[in-house]
Amino acid sequence: MGSAETGTEQSLIGHLVELRARLLRAVLAVLAIFIALLPFANRIYTLLSEPLRAKLPAGTQMVAIDVASPFLTPIKLALFTALILAMPVVLYQLWAFVAPGLYRHEQKLARPLLVSAVLLFYVGCAFAYFLVLPAVFGFLTGVAPEGVAMMTDISRYLDFVLVLFLAFGFSFEVPVAVVILVLLGWVSVEQLRESRGYVIVGAFVVAAVITPPDVISQLMLAIPMCLLYEVGLLVARSITRQREADAPTDSE
Numbered sequence: 001m002g003s004a005e006t007g008t009e010q011s012l013i014g015h016l017v018e019l020r021a022r023l024l025r026a027v028l029a030v031l032a033i034f035i036a037l038l039p040f041a042n043r044i045y046t047l048l049s050e051p052l053r054a055k056l057p058a059g060t061q062m063v064a065i066d067v068a069s070p071f072l073t074p075i076k077l078a079l080f081t082a083l084i085l086a087m088p089v090v091l092y093q094l095w096a097f098v099a100p101g102l103y104r105h106e107q108k109l110a111r112p113l114l115v116s117a118v119l120l121f122y123v124g125c126a127f128a129y130f131l132v133l134p135a136v137f138g139f140l141t142g143v144a145p146e147g148v149a150m151m152t153d154i155s156r157y158l159d160f161v162l163v164l165f166l167a168f169g170f171s172f173e174v175p176v177a178v179v180i181l182v183l184l185g186w187v188s189v190e191q192l193r194e195s196r197g198y199v200i201v202g203a204f205v206v207a208a209v210i211t212p213p214d215v216i217s218q219l220m221l222a223i224p225m226c227l228l229y230e231v232g233l234l235v236a237r238s239i240t241r242q243r244e245a246d247a248p249t250d251s252e
Contacts, residue, residue, distance in 0.1 A: 041074035124172030178232025
């Protein structure tokens with residue numbers, strides 16, 4: 001009994017040491033990118049603020065209300081950008097820690113899911129930047145009362161944009177979530193198809209809560225979520241059919 005307990009304890013310590021090493025590498029990757037981006041922090045913020053500045057009336061500009069915000073806000077953006085750019089490294093470190101405990105067929109399914117999750121998150125952020133932000137700011141500046149100058153604080157603008165980026169980034173993960181639910185056996189494709197109406201209503205509720213109070217941004221979040229849900233159903237159905245076709249071969 002003593003030797004078995006000692007072996008289990010050593011195994012647990014070994015896993016904890018490996019986990020610490022993986023997390024350290026992930027943190028170092030984020031810090032390395034963050035340090036590399038620091039000299040360009042102001043340029044990155046200028047690029048991020050372009051969708052709003054392009055819609056501001058002539059003679060108006062963004063402002064910094066807090067004394068330290070001209071210094072801290074670009075740094076905050078650089079850190080967020082570093083985290084997003086380092087996400088593949090972070091996920092790889094987590095994958096390298098978990099993968100040895102998975103079966104071969106689970107590893108084959110997990111790899112494309114991880115890659116798809118990262119790519120879809122990037123696509124969601126790009127969709128928000130290139131399409132949603134110009135539409136939202138065009139609407140908001142257009143409805144401003146006459147005589148009111150729209151002069152947005154740079155810190156509040158950053159918080160607003162980051163919320164939208166995260167909202168669209170995670171919302172674009174819908175196909176991955178659908179496939180995972182089906183692969184885990186929690187629901188079937190048929191059940192998800194029958195729940196399509198509830199999903200559509202839920203997508204519009206989520207869009208109404210997350211996005212600004214304008215119809216344009218709500219539609220631009222809810223409609224892609226519904227379409228991506230259908231994509232997830234198609235992929236999940238294709239995977240389940242493949243597994244059903246391979247089942248007799250596995251039993252032999």
